[in-house]
Amino acid sequence: MSDWDRETVLRKPKPRVAVIRTQGELNAAARQGAIVETLRGSKVANKAHHVDTDHRRIAQLDRSDDVKPPDTINLSVSQAMMKARKEKNLTQKELATRVNEKESTIKEYESSKAIPNQQILTKIERVLEVKLRGKDIGAPLPLRGSKAKAAEPTK
Structure with missing residues (x-):
């Protein structure tokens, strides 16, 4: 018998799984x-x-296991934002255009329903020139470079 005639078994066949009904x-x-x-x-x-x-x-x-809903804008922030916008004689649509956001976003921020986004708040602060984050919410924003001027001695 030659090598070609022999059967080589490399592995055993796996046992069949059968469902027995009777x-x-x-x-x-x-x-x-x-x-x-x-x-x-x-x-x-x-x-x-x-x-x-x-x-x-x-x-x-x-x-x-109630999950706490995300924090929304503080009422004082929305009131300061609304007050500053009205002092600048801007509509919500005009403010939204200036900060490059949707009008609905501004409405949500002013109604205290929005989830705070620091980038949007920064843009609104710059346009309205009012602090909306941190301490002194509603206070005027310091002018750019005012820290450098305050550090220089006056003559």
């Missing part, structure tokens, strides 16, 4: 020495009972 099939598998695993299915009558329990449990989890 008692006869179960007995035949046990006689062959196959590994038999039983899975117990849920009964329809019990499922209807668990549905109500699951909803109650899920609702309880929702109540207990």
